[in-house]
Amino acid sequence: MLHSLGTQREKINYMKILYTIKNSKKHGKGLFAKCHIKAGTNIVEYIGKKITKAQSDKIAEIQLKKAQKNKEEGQVYIFTLNDKYDIDGNVKHNKARLMNHSCNPNCDTDIIDDKIWIRSFVDIRKGDELTYDYGFSFDPEDFRDHVCKCGSRKCVGFIVTENDWKKLQKHLLRFVKNCKKAN
Ligand SMILES: C[S@@+](CC[C@H](N)C(=O)[O-])C[C@H]1O[C@@H](n2cnc3c(N)ncnc32)[C@H](O)[C@@H]1O
Numbered sequence: 389m390l391h392s393l394g395t396q397r398e399k400i401n402y403m404k405i406l407y408t409i410k411n412s413k414k415h416g417k418g419l420f421a422k423c424h425i426k427a428g429t430n431i432v433e434y435i436g437k438k439i440t441k442a443q444s445d446k447i448a449e450i451q452l453k454k455a456q457k458n459k460e461e462g463q464v465y466i467f468t469l470n471d472k473y474d475i476d477g478n479v480k481h482n483k484a485r486l487m488n489h490s491c492n493p494n495c496d497t498d499i500i501d502d503k504i505w506i507r508s509f510v511d512i513r514k515g516d517e518l519t520y521d522y523g524f525s526f527d528p529e530d531f532r533d534h535v536c537k538c539g540s541r542k543c544v545g546f547i548v549t550e551n552d553w554k555k556l557q558k559h560l561l562r563f564v565k566n567c568k569k570a571n
Pocket residue numbers: 412414415416417418463464465485486487488489490535536537538547
């Protein structure tokens with residue numbers, strides 16, 4: 389198993405066999421399967437700095453301000469570890485930071501001993517982009533800031549976790565109803 393492979397560097401080198409980094413139609417760069425990947429494979433660890441929720445809020449605020457000025461900058465690479473801590477994955481050697489969201493993902497995440505693993509939950513064909521559900525909660529104030537371009541048939545148009553799709557749908561239906569009333 390991967391846990392017995394040794395040092396962090398050895399693990400990263402092993403992982404490199406499974407994916408390659410390329411431009412993505414969804415956004416910027418993305419990770420793509422370099423070979424057939426079986427369901428249940430730990431593909432890449434989301435590595436970075438362990439930070440408190442307060443530090444996390446500050447970093448997110450700064451990054452979002454940058455993003456408002458320049459769309460190519462200011463991506464937030466923070467991943468929830470537990471109730472107290474997050475991982476700031478904004479470091480070059482964290483290749484998992486480049487994974488994009490999809491409404492029909494092929495990977496999910498698993499936290500083992502305070503380590504975040506990206507794992508395939510279906511068989512993935514060589515060349516397919518590796519994606520996961522970012523887990524963004526539905527927020528009526530800012531969901532429009534996160535338009536989804538995953539291109540899947542299941543796409544709901546915004547980066548919102550599948551758990552909140554009903555809330556999103558209700559909100560959009562109410563919006564359409566109000567528009568009809570106004571016209
Ligand atoms: C952590 S970055 C992902 C890596 C990114 N592709 C890059 O090259 O830096 C997260 C950002 O990527 C973009 N993104 C990820 N998935 C997306 C999707 N399905 N549709 C549109 N934008 C997406 C959003 O701007 C999101 O805030």
